[in-house]
Amino acid sequence: xxxxxxxxxxxxxxxxxxxxxxxxxxxxxxxxxxxxxxxxxxxxxxxxxxxxxxxxxxxxxxxxxxxxxxxxx
Ligand SMILES: [Zn+2]
Numbered sequence: 001x002x003x004x005x006x007x008x009x010x011x012x013x014x015x016x017x018x019x020x021x022x023x024x025x026x027x028x029x030x031x032x033x034x035x036x037x038x039x040x041x042x043x044x045x046x047x048x049x050x051x052x053x054x055x056x057x058x059x060x061x062x063x064x065x066x067x068x069x070x071x072x073x
Contacts, residue, residue: 010055010058011023011055013054016038016041018039029047030046
């Protein structure tokens with residue numbers, strides 16, 4: 001299971017109509033709020049849908065980045 005942090009930039013499998021695939025995580029919880037970096041639109045997704053929709057983390061905002069990466073291996 002991936003670990004996400006507020007402020008992470010993630011690439012989603014689905015491309016937004018504005019052409020951007022990159023989103024910033026602005027709220028974490030049972031529901032995840034992400035903001036499109038292309039057009040600024042904010043969407044809320046259930047955690048499980050978000051997990052399956054993320055292709056990769058572009059920018060990890062965690063201070064302890066290395067330990068998180070190790071956990072993912
Ligand atoms: Zn967009």
